[in-house]
Amino acid sequence: MADLFDSTPKDTPEGPRPLADRLRPRRLSDVIGQGHVLSPEGPLGAMLAAHSLSSLVLWGPPGVGKTTIARLLADETDLAFVQISAIFTGVPDLKKVFEQARIRRQNGQGTLLFVDEIHRFNKAQQDGFLPHMEDGTILLVGATTENPSFELNAALLSRAQVIVLERLGLTDLELMAQRAEKEMNRNLPLTGEAREALLEMADGDGRALLNLIEQVAAWKVDRPLDRAALSTRLMRRATRYDKSGDEHYNLISALHKSIRGSDPDAALYWFARMLEGGEDPRFLARRLTRMAVEDIGLADPQAQDVCLQGWQTYERLGSPEGELALAQAVVYLALAPKSNAVYTAYKAARVAARETGSHAPPKHILNAPTRLMKDIGYGAGYAYDHDQEDAFSGQDYFPEGMKRPVWYAPPERGFERELKKRIEYFAKLRAKRQGQ
Known part of the structure; x- marks a missing residue:
């Protein structure tokens, strides 16, 4: 299995390479997880099969392979791979990147520009990519953990296909752990339950798992650690939650x-x-x-x-x-029993209020505190409900000329069963009063 991974030396003058770097796949077929986009039937697999790779936005949580996939796409298509981060890149840097890509194109090679944290660029900076995407100077692959619908402008989204990457499942993480053990040439000193706990601690993040594995592999222990012992030595990875973001x-x-x-x-x-x-x-x-x-x-x-x-x-x-x-x-x-009858009725009433907002109430339900108001008909014909049989007059309280609607229709659930009976009761009385 060693030939699946980067075969460059495992140590550098600065020290040993991190496990995550040593296990970085060399081919797209080696990527763990994301089969829904990388398989022949998936969007990326289909693009590569048709030799028609287009600009992309890779959207997914941390540690699921966004950078790796972008790098391997460049390898698969013989494009020069250029990586920048929106956090550290300003407009002058972008101009240099575009100019170098233009020169590269004149010499017969295209450029796959990978932009990490692309949502960090403001709308004007995002617009700066458009002409270079349109004339073929760059093939843009952006990576983001935020919802592109909210963070990227419409012009950029119309020129790039959004690819949704998923957090790694426990089966994916177990395969990654096995590859790590093979690379390190030793098994993790954990019981079965402790191993499951380690995978759960990674919370779907492959990079986090490999970092945890490096810590565990460095321990000197006499016997495999159980779940409790592992928990005392390792802190669970903080839950990914952004109180103002998508999560x-x-x-x-x-x-x-x-x-x-x-x-x-x-x-x-x-x-x-x-x-x-x-x-x-x-x-x-x-x-x-x-x-x-x-x-x-x-x-x-x-x-x-x-x-x-x-x-x-x-x-x-x-x-x-x-x-x-x-x-x-x-x-x-x-x-509790469920009903959105009032919610639905309220929304319908709001729509009607906007459409008929200039209609006055019928005069018979208007107060008439002055003689003039009485003379022009305010309050004329009003029937005081408490003085009527069953304390119900059945008068019309909608604007004159407005057809009486029925918005509130309670279901046969919970207390609204009783309210439905009351509505039917008053409807019969109203018909009776209006028929007299």
Whole structure:
């Protein structure tokens, strides 16, 4: 298996090369993971088979092979590989890169320009790539951990295909660990459970796993370490969570949809993931209250109170004690009957309000505090509901000439069963009153 990897010397004048560098694949077929894009049926595999590689944006979490794939694409297509980082590259540096690529092209060789952290360039800097992409001076491969839809401008995205790379699974990480053991010519001093724990610590990041393996391989131990011993020697890799980025929105979406889908265990998992990542519990309390209103509504009016009480409990107790009250709200919401009837009705009413915003209320429900207002008909014909049979007049309260809509349609779930009965009851009374 050694021929699969870079065969250059393993030591440099500065010291031994890092394991991650020594195990860097030499061919695309050696890349671990990402089969959904690198296989013959995948987008990159199909491009290479057709000899039609285009500019790309590689989007994925850290340590999944973005830089390696870009370098190997250059090798596969005989393009000069030039790597820059948006963090350290300014406009003068870019001009030099483009000029060198132009000269290279005149001499018959194209350039694959790999831009790490491409989302760090501002919109104007991103525009600077466009003419050089269009005239073929460079083939751009950008790498980003952020959502390109938000971080890259539309002009750049229209000229580059976005390739989504996935975090490495445990099977991928195990294969990487086996390759590392072969490269080091020794097995890791771990029991089976400890080995699984090591893979889990990497959290889908291949580079992080190889760094952990280097640490473990350097230990002098008499017997294989178990999970507990490993945990005392190695700190678990910090959970990847950006409170202002994609992960923040992805996880709150997962929590919301788990609650909407009535799955308390999944909801608790995503709730815990956000807390472990350092999310502000107050943000979660606010969003849980919104979920109670949007997805449960009047099917269980108590759901909103449970959220508000959990929020108040957190404010009084703080972390970590108060978080249990929020977890209780999570479970309650997940198991509550679901209804978006009020939410749907409210949105429909807002649309109608925008379209008919100049229509005045009917005169019979307008107050008439002055004689002039009475003389022009304000309040004329108003029937005071408490004085009517069943305390219901059945009058029309919509603007004159506006057809009466039906927006709120409660389902046969939870407390809204009772509200549906009331709606049907008042509808019959209204028809009766209007027919008299």
